[in-house]
Amino acid sequence: MAGFEENKNLKNLNTFGLEVFAQYYTEVTSLKDLQVLLKDPIYLHSKKLILGGGSNILFTQDFDGLVIKNAIKGKEIVEEKGDTVVVKAGAGEIWHEFVMYCLDQNLGGLENLSLIPGCVGASPMQNIGAYGIEIKDVFHSLTAIDLATGETRTFNKHDCKFGYRESVFKHELKNKYIIVDVSYSLTKKHQLSTHYGAISDELKKMEIAQPSIKDVSNAVIAIRQSKLPDPKVMGNAGSFFKNPEVSSTQYSELKLKFENIVAYPLENGNYKLAAGWLIEQCGLKGHEIDGAGVHTKQALVLVNKNKATGRSIFDLSNYVLTKVFDKFGVRLEREVNII
DSSP states (O other): OOOOEEEEEOGGGSTTOOOOEEEEEEEEOSHHHHHHHTTOHHHHTSOEEEESSSOSEEOSSOEEEEEEEEOOOOEEEEEEETTEEEEEEETTSBHHHHHHHHHHTTOBSOGGGTTOOSBTTHHHHHTOEETTEEGGGTEEEEEEEETTTOOEEEEEHHHHTOBTTBOGGGTTTTTTEEEEEEEEEEESSOOOOOOSHHHHHHHHHTTOSSOOHHHHHHHHHHHHHHHSOOTTTSEEEEEOBOOOEEOHHHHHHHHHHOTTOOEEEOTTSOEEEOHHHHHHHTTOTTOEETTEEEOSSOTTEEEEOSSOOHHHHHHHHHHHHHHHHHHHSOOOOBOSEEO
């Protein structure tokens, strides 16, 4: 374990680039580090926050406790059965680098999730997803440490209670475990998912008729780079809001009023609305409050445009929530964790 730092500036550890401070800060790089940490008096008597890539968090104030940076690394193939290969990665591995590693091994399943910011450990917590694929589709298992007892536990897919951008770690087990590693069930026999229009359109633009998993990944990267700001250039946390789910009745009512509304049918009979479209229809693209802005190309993204504070970004998110509800009667939900 790296030891403790006091009054640690977290500006380079959150993708909004906000200058906030932690009372105490430490990094863990192994299971042994964690076991040592759990017995330390500073750990035992402090409020705690686990930090991965800092890409799904908004600090509205300093943190008066201990920030634990999960920097556990490692990548390995742990099982092969026919065309199925189980790959394990440390929770502190950078997600996109892990996706590239799997593609280099010619293992399919993660290509649609290329260039998503953050670390491996956040992927099951958030059930991250993009372009028709979610982590639950490729998840095998994970190892986590109970922060109260120090005991190691393995979680399977059922244990994780995955939902849309949801898992057990965001609700009943929130702040009770730290994820050590995650395993994914990938395949040598590739089943591409290109039915999302943006991917198929991009592949046509690239003049690729028979795409490989790398071609799909390259298409996804091109789409994301064209729409989403680079956090290193303009602070952001990717999609700030979830796409809301409404009943078929409510969708029908909305469709009568807004015939161009963008929505996707769900297996349960409900509809998922495109939150970015809702925000855009409120005329909020480019809207700014005290240095915080709605991104000009993708309204789902809030950005630190000009030395914004976390509070001003939060205030902007409130403004967006209010405007969307006033116009559509639909309540958006923040995807980003607010501290």
